[in-house]
Every structure is written in structure tokens, then in C-alpha cells.
Amino acid sequence: MSKQEFTTEDLKRILLEGAGAGEGVDLDGDILDTDFEELGYESLALLETGGRIEREYGISLDDDVFADHRTPRALVAAINGYLDDLVTA
Template identity: 60%
Template sequence: MSASTVTLTDLTRMLRESAGEEEGVDLDGDVLDVSFDELGYDSLAMLQVIGQVQREYGIRLPDETVADADTPRALLALINTSGQVPQTR
């Protein structure tokens, strides 16, 4: 498991890699508090991103809490606090 903090730059990279980037949306802009819906990412796209986060960082994210993280700021907070919890299976 990685002890690294996931940054907005990391998250926007994963959004682009997993689900592309909607035309007219600038992920390099001030998007911390913009909803994923407004950024063009639906629930399927977010599942792909969450899967990538889990693979790259070894972080287990509970499905019920991920659904509540509707902005990059909320998702980063969830990722970076969940990273302290060991993954169990």
C-alpha cells in the first residue's frame, strides 16, 4: 500500500485515463468543488476511476461512501483518509 497523498493532479490524470475528458471541460481549472456530473463523469466513469485509484494506491474505498463523494475535493478527502486503513479481504 502506498503512503502517498493523492493530489488533484493525480485525480485529474486518472479521470482522463479512465473516462476521458468532456469537450469544453477544463480539468486543469478550478474544479475542486465542481460536481462530477457537471464535469461530465457519470457513475460508470467514476467506478472506473475508483478502480484505478484502488489499483494504483492499494486503497480500499467503501462503495457507500464513494457514492457520497460528488466533487473532486470530497473524493480526494475520502481517498486520502481511507489510505490510512489497511485493505482487508
């Protein structure tokens, strides 16, 4: 199985598809180290985002993945860790 990569652009697309963007939030700006809550994404939006990631990438995320990875940069790294585990399994 070839390695998939999850990018910041993938995350932005999935966030917009699932929850949209809050007024005044520019996902094309420097958001990598901004907390999801500051970007306007609260628990329900993140649950939807997690479900979309799981379906699209064929992975199962831990329940606390968003609590442990509160910024786009941290979440992208975590998702890539899941994808690495999928390839080596």
C-alpha cells in the first residue's frame, strides 16, 4: 500500500465542507498554530471534521485526537502518524 499524506490544504477543505468558516476567519491566512476554537471550530464541528477524515482516509481516530492536537499543524502531524501506522500495519 502506498503512503498517503494529509496536508494542511486537505484539512482546510474538510473543515470548509463540514463546518464552513466563521465570519472573519481566513483559512488561507497563517493559521497553522492557531487553536481550533480561536478559528471558530468547536466540538461539534471538530466531530464532523474527524468523521470526514476517517471516512476519506480509512482510519480510525482516537476520541481525544482534537483535545490532544488543538492546532492545524498538530492535527496534520497526528493524522499523518495515523496514515503511517496504516501503511506499516
